Amino acid sequence: MTTAYSDDFRTVAELGGPGWLAERRRAAAASFTALGFPTRKNENWHYTSVAPISDRTFRMVRTPGGDASSLDLTPYQFNSPEWPRLVFLNGHFVAEQSTPADKLPEGVRVTTLGALLSEGADASNGLSDLIEQHLGRVADGEEHAFVALNTALATDGAVIVVGSEMVVDTPLHVVFVADGASSGQAIQTRTLFVAGRHSKATVIESFIGMGEADYFTNAVSEAVLDDGATFTNIKVQRESQSAFHICTTSVHQARDSHYLHFSCALGAALSRTNVYTILDGEGSGATLNGLYMLDGDQHCDHQTRIEHAKPNTFSRELYKGLLDGNSHGVFNGKVYVHPEAQKTDGKQENNNILLSPTAHIDTKPELEIYADDVRCTHGATVGQLDDTALFYMRSRGLSAAQARQLLTYAFAADVLETIELEAVRDSLEEQTLERFTRHEVGTA
């Protein structure tokens, strides 16, 4: 199977670009060839078979294809079309849909990996040194085959750098669209965020499938947070229902930085979201939350790993799942505490509700702790809507269906409320409400 992408490795090698990048690609290609696609024997993939991805070969495409000019992104903009955005169609940057560099908020510098490759360091908005410093250095391609594959084959993606001391109030929206032309394609984008000292910014990553194409997204995002930086990263995954989605976000955090990630997973036939962060400075912390709402035959897997590497670090994690139809949800969260990370404070929670008799959830919250002066807890629950609550609502005059809808919505809203950005929160809440009022919720 592994040899399937070896032609692509050669094609990308011929593209040129900076020498350091070629070197990292070569290493990643070798690493992918050695690792191969993970199987369920790999503890990290115990509940998810990637056979639908590894059994076929998805084409690498060098041009966006599709129709960039007629893209209508209105439904996906959280009612905030004024937010600056970077749009990628089928994995390639589309300048005409994106906010021009001179219209970006103050303190934000942006370029694309594509620009670095095709036009060289001069066209990279002065960011080529930063890219060289961080790209492929945060995400681990030696252990994770999909990261290696991305490193070896990614030819485009966003690079967003927030300057030191800059507080950017306007969120940036990175939009990855796959349209009907993407059928059978591998879409491998690579994103890099660098948050400068004491900066504050929010980036939304949207993965959108327009149509029912069966493409394969293999995205990797790397984020580097300098001392005191606060970086919010909201990921909304609305891929096509036939698509395969693998996305790895790897973060490195310095002293007193705070990383907030929210993963909202709604689409894709098979999806896997990895969020890995290293709390590598005293006082740093991570807040990872997420919501997955599945139906039909969807399979959705979240894996998080929070590495407490320095003392006085904290982490908070809340993932919630609503599973209907024959869907299969997986949650695997790990809190890892190094021996020197004393006074670690970690909390992890995963709650699931199975809405249909054929839905299935596998959850594996893990703690791996090597320091003694810590306070770490985790919890996981699987259950149904609370009978007492349903009864109470009915006693107040709601119908059984209404009561069930309201409780289901409330379950999801609980985690959506952790999103600070009002427009995104409202939009996702609205969508959830619609999802559970429009459909009859499976009888519990």
Add this chain to the structure above:
Amino acid sequence: MSSSIDSLVSREYQYGFVTDIEADQIPAGLCEDTVRLISSKKNEPEWLLEWRLKGYRRWLTMTEPHHWPKLEYTPIDYNEQVYYSAPRTAKPLGSLDEVDPKLLETYTKLGIPLHEQKLLAGVAVDAVFDSVSVGTTYKAELAKVGVIFCSFSEAVQNHPELVRKYLGTVVPHSDNFFAALNAAVFSDGSFCYIPKGVRCPMELSTYFRINAENTGQFERTLIVAEEGAYVSYLEGCTAPKRSTNQLHAAVVELVALDGATIKYSTVQNWYAGDEDGVGGIYNFVTKRGKAMKDAKISWTQVETGSAITWKYPSVILQGDNSVGEFYSVAVVNNMQQADTGTKMIHIGRNTKSNIVSKGISAGRGQNSYRGQVKILPRAEGARNYTQCDSMLVGNRCGAHTFPYIEVGNNTATLEHEASTSKIGEDQIFYLKQRGLSAEQAVSMIVSGFCKDVFQELPMEFALEAQQLLGITLEGSVG
């Protein structure tokens, strides 16, 4: 950690003596002939030999599980092990009068007097020394109510139909690497059979002792409780101090038929190796029970010994309304490693499982809870509650939690909770100002931490377990 709770002196492993007794050993190494030799030494029927050989052939095709347990150890050379060792003077079929006085002395030293009259509270004991059972007490009295309690070899001779009916029905010969090895070379163990509707009048217990050097112990225990029967079974283990690692790969099968209850308690105190991790027992154990309709299986374990513990006492909740319980205290100190937990497989409707696991890590020990709760689609109304708490003493040890929760039925309710914390300075301070020494304070906090599990143990065992815990942790609080 503050100096107030610094350095308590480590006590020696008090069961580390060696009994000097002549042994009938077969040469080291493992091949089909070894399996045949063991079988012929025990004068076994043909079907059992066949079953052993099936296990052996299956074992050859399997690989030792290394990728998932959180254990690090030098690979075991299975050809260096001695698979059978029996004290030469032991008379088979355990009649107590003929037991070698040296052996009786050994068990007396271990606090397990085999003379019935000396026994405290009416606990029937089967004593297993290396590869054979050397005696079983109270057999006659038990026989009056129809309870069969004897060594496994004896059961093969006297009750072959029962052994044949149930052997391998819960842990098949092909179950896993260590279970297959056990199927091939298992030497002795205990057999209990409680007939329909009988409440076993006394606690049954087996005391396992490894004595010979370079010998592995591969015992196999089978407990069958017929409809509505009740039995409480205890197990204890010790081994001499030796600088080489010894292998212990046991299998325990429990069969609880409709409405039966089996309570299985273990206090495992195999030699754990010295503070540098030299020597100690490699303990790879497969324990599993099958609970039919309305049956209940309860595992309670106190794991303080062994260099390596790999053990997941499980319950297959096959019948409707069956109940599985798991209460565990696992302590690691010095270089010990434990990867232990349970599996609760919910198959029947309205099945319930309850898991309480307390892990204590000290020294450079690594302690992992690994537990699986699986709700199959047919298990309507299944219920599980899991609590696992870990306590760390010092920052060179590790405490890990790996729960696997798999739910395929939307009427199931599952809760899993885990926490990790340390003994609070303020707790110790408080106890000290009430007049306790630091050592007593720690011991009291640890007992409180483990209370939920200890109260599940039979009285005498609970006291022993508490003392054992204190001894294991001595020297670690610093």
